Amino acid sequence: MQKRTDVVIIGAGPYGLSAAAHLGAIGGLDVKVFGEPMEFWRNNMPAGMLLRSPWEASHIADPGNKLSLESYLAVRKKPISRPIPLETFVEYGQWFQKQAAPELDRRKISRVESEANGFRLTVQDGEVVTARRVVVATGIAPFARRPAEFAGLPDSLVSHACDHSKLAKFNGKRVAVVGAGQSALESAAILHESGAKVEIIVREPHIRWLKWRSKLFRLGVIGRILYSPRDVGPAGISQLVARPDLFCKLPRGFQDKVGRRAIKPAGSAWLMDRLKDVPVRMGRHAKSGTPTPAGGGLRLTLDDGSDMTVDHVLFGTGYQIDIAKYPFLDAKLLEQISRFGGYPRLGPGLESSVPGLHFLGAPAAWSFGPVARFVSGTYYCVQALTDRIAKAQ
Numbered sequence: 001m002q003k004r005t006d007v008v009i010i011g012a013g014p015y016g017l018s019a020a021a022h023l024g025a026i027g028g029l030d031v032k033v034f035g036e037p038m039e040f041w042r043n044n045m046p047a048g049m050l051l052r053s054p055w056e057a058s059h060i061a062d063p064g065n066k067l068s069l070e071s072y073l074a075v076r077k078k079p080i081s082r083p084i085p086l087e088t089f090v091e092y093g094q095w096f097q098k099q100a101a102p103e104l105d106r107r108k109i110s111r112v113e114s115e116a117n118g119f120r121l122t123v124q125d126g127e128v129v130t131a132r133r134v135v136v137a138t139g140i141a142p143f144a145r146r147p148a149e150f151a152g153l154p155d156s157l158v159s160h161a162c163d164h165s166k167l168a169k170f171n172g173k174r175v176a177v178v179g180a181g182q183s184a185l186e187s188a189a190i191l192h193e194s195g196a197k198v199e200i201i202v203r204e205p206h207i208r209w210l211k212w213r214s215k216l217f218r219l220g221v222i223g224r225i226l227y228s229p230r231d232v233g234p235a236g237i238s239q240l241v242a243r244p245d246l247f248c249k250l251p252r253g254f255q256d257k258v259g260r261r262a263i264k265p266a267g268s269a270w271l272m273d274r275l276k277d278v279p280v281r282m283g284r285h286a287k288s289g290t291p292t293p294a295g296g297g298l299r300l301t302l303d304d305g306s307d308m309t310v311d312h313v314l315f316g317t318g319y320q321i322d323i324a325k326y327p328f329l330d331a332k333l334l335e336q337i338s339r340f341g342g343y344p345r346l347g348p349g350l351e352s353s354v355p356g357l358h359f360l361g362a363p364a365a366w367s368f369g370p371v372a373r374f375v376s377g378t379y380y381c382v383q384a385l386t387d388r389i390a391k392a393q
Contacts, residue, residue, distance in 0.1 A: 002128045002129065002130055003127070003128075003129045003130070004129075004130050004131070005030045005031070005032045005129060005130070005131050005132075006029050006030040006131065006132050006133065007023055007029065007031045007032070007131060007133045007134070007135060007389065008031075008032050008034065008109075008119070008121055008129060008131040008133070008134050008135070009023070009031065009032070009035075009135045010035060010109050010112070010121075010134065010135065010136050010138050010328070011034075011035045011137035011138035011360075011361075012033055012034070012035035012036060012037040012039065012097060012101065012104055013035075013037075013038060013039065013040055013041065013093070013139050013361075014038075014060045014093060014375045014378055015137040015139075015360040015361045015378055015382065016033060016035060016137035016138075016360070017033075017037070017060060017093065017096050017097050017100055017101060018060050018061045018062060018100075018378040018382040019137060019360060019385060020097075020100045020101040020104075021060075021061075021062035021063060021067065021096075021099075021100035021101075021382075022061075022062065022063055022383065022386040023135075023386060023389060024100065025063045025386075026386065026389065026390050028393070029389070029393065032103075032105060032131075033101045033104045033105065034104075034105045034107060034108065034109050034123070035104070035105075035108065035138070036106055037093060037094050037097040037101075037104065037106075038093040038094055038097075039139075040139040040140070040141050040162075041089065041090050041093065042090050042165065043165050044141055044162040044163070044164075045086055045162070046086075046161075046164055046165060046166065046167045046186075046187060046190050047086070047087070047165060047166050047167075047168075048085075048086070048167075048190050049085075049086040049186055049190065050083035050086065050268075050270075051083050051084040051085075051086065051089055052083070052182045052186075052210075052268050053084075053231055053375065053376065054082075054083075054231055055069060055082060055084065056229045056231070057230055057231035057232075057374070057375070057376040058084055058375055059375075059376075059379075060093065060096050060375060060378055061383070062096070062100060067096050067099055067100060069084075069092060072092045072095050072096070075095065076091075076095075083268070083270065105123075107123050107124050107125060108123070108124045108328075109122070109123060109124070109328050110123065110124045110327075111328055111330055112134055112328050112329055112330060112333060113330040113332070113333055114330070114333045114336065114354060115130070117132065118130055118132040118133070118356060119131050119132075119133075119134045119356065119357070121134070133357070133389065134356065134357050135359075135360060136326070136357070136358065136359045136360065136363070137359075137361055138326065138361075139361060140162075140319045140321075140362050141162060142322075142325040142326060142327070143319040143320055143322060143325060143342075143362070144160040144162050144163075144319055145160075145317045145319055145320045146158075146160055146315055146317070147315065147317065149286075149287065149288050149289075150286075150288075150289055150313070150315075153289055156312070157289070157291060157297075157298045157311075157313065158289065158298070158313045159312070159313075159314055159315070160314075160315050160316075160317070161179075161183045161184065161187050161314060161315065161316040162183075164187075164314075167187065167190050167191050167194055167196070168194045168195075170191055170194065171194050171195035171196060172195055172196070172197075173196050173197065174199075174297075174309070174311045174312075175191050175196045175197065175198050175199075175310060175311065175312045175313070175314055176198075176199050176200075176201055176300055176308065176310045176312075176313045176314070177200050177201070177313075177314045177316060178200075178201045178285070178286050178313060178314070178315045178316060178317060179200075179201075179202070179265065179315065179316030179317050179318070180200075180202040180204055180207050180208070180265040180266075180267070181265035181266065181316060181318060182265075182266065182267050182271075183318070184200070184315075184316020184317070185207070185267035185271050185275065185316070186267070186268075186271060187314060187316055188200050188275060188278055188316075189271055189274040189275055189278070191314070192274070192275070192277070192278050193274070198278050198279075199278070199279045199280070199308070199310075200275075200278060200279070200280040200281070201280075201281050201284055201285065201286055201302070202280055202281065202282050202283070202284070203283070203284070203285045204282070204283065205282050205283045206282060207267060207280070207282075208264065208266035208267070209266065209268075209269050209271075209272060210266050210267065210268055211269040212234075212235065225239075226238065226239070227239070228241075228242035229376070230242040230371050230377070230379070231376060232263075232371045232373075232374055232376065232377075233258075233261065233263075233370065234261070234262070237258055237261060237262050238262075240258065241258065241259070241262050241369045241370050241371050242371055242380075244368040244369050244371060244380050244384075245380075247368070247369040248369065255369065258369075259365070259369060259370045262369075262370040263370050265318075281302070284302045284303060284304060285302065285303050286300055286301075286302060286303075287301050287302055287303050288300075288301045289313060297309055297310065297311055298310055298311070300313060319362065321341070321343050321362055321363055321365070321366075322341070322342025323337070323342055323343070323344055323359070323363055324342065325342075333354065333357075336353065336354050337352050337353055337354055337357070338352070340366055341366070343363060343365070343366035343367070344363055344364075344366075344367075345366070345367060346359060346364055346366075346367035347367075348384065348388055349384055349385050349387065349388020349389065350364050350367070350381055350384060350385050358385055358388075360372075360381055360382065360385065361381075368380070368381065368384075
């Protein structure tokens with residue numbers, strides 16, 4: 001049996017839910033959403049984490065801003081601390097889902113194939129759905145960057161920051177955290193506070209701390225001129241990347257340079273005190289790892305030839321987008337998608353070279369800038385998607 005629909009949204013994180021809210025407001029459009037609500041945030045981020053993004057950059061966009069954090073706060077009827085705790089943001093997303101996509105289907109899509117006048121989607125239980133358009137909003141879990149030198153080592157010795165929802169299990173263990181971004185630094189803080197013996201390894205000669213934004217915002221209008229509420233990138237650059245329609249018209253080389261600067265690894269200033277007792281090896285990177293002869297540990301060799309023995313290495317080394325790693329994209333469909341590296345080349349409405357196939361979130365960053373990597377990017381990306389689909393109706 002095949003079910004037909006106008007639009008299928010794959011994924012129920014902030015981008016998928018925002019798309020459901022916007023597209024659901026278009027009259028006469030049948031929209032189906034597949035996925036577990038806030039799955040990546042629940043299962044691939046550590047308990048106790050706090051959002052780096054400030055309040056104004058943490059809303060999931062919806063038509064009319066009726067489902068903002070303020071609206072959730074009014075319904076919740078108890079304060080939300082700042083920085084926003086991960087658990088609270090997940091609850092907000094789940095509340096958003098009940099308003100915007102109450103008929104969400106929690107099953108996974110196992111395959112997407114192109115066919116005449118649309119797409120054929122196979123659900124995990126074998127049911128087939130056909131759709132005129134498909135919106136891929138499944139997040140970044142498949143794209144975790146793991147150094148090739150450590151491939152083949154068991155998960156008990158080496159993992160990525162996104163592999164854990166609970167870091168308390170490392171209590172009493174020696175853990176080396178590799179990376180200088182928010183994910184690595186906050187994971188190190190949580191590990192330290194959970195009783196692990198932590199050491200941070202940073203490739204750069206120093207850690208960048210995000211201290212200036214809050215100071216400049218105290219200056220009122222000056223802070224608002226320098227920083228966009230989308231809160232992506234440093235002063236000045238923040239305003240540029242918050243305008244994807246302008247950003248994507250700039251010379252490609254300039255886009256790439258500014259894009260890299262906007263997401264350069266950095267940590268929130270409020271992590272500094274939490275990490276003051278955690279040793280850091282600056283200007284070093286992990287070169288290789290060898291299981292210890294006695295078993296249960298790892299001999300970690302750094303680029304300067306020094307060694308350290310740990311129980312586990314946690315890589316907070318970010319994500320490398322490659323849509324070929326989406327397991328549901330059929331090989332023939334993938335071949336039809338024009339790509340640069342692993343990114344799809346997207347046009348208006350975040351539509352790929354395959355008509356009717358759209359990508360939201362981080363895969364859209366090459367075409368529309370780094371704001372697409374963050375929750376605050378839902379305000380632009382999903383509205384652009386909606387405008388495109390509405391005009392095609």
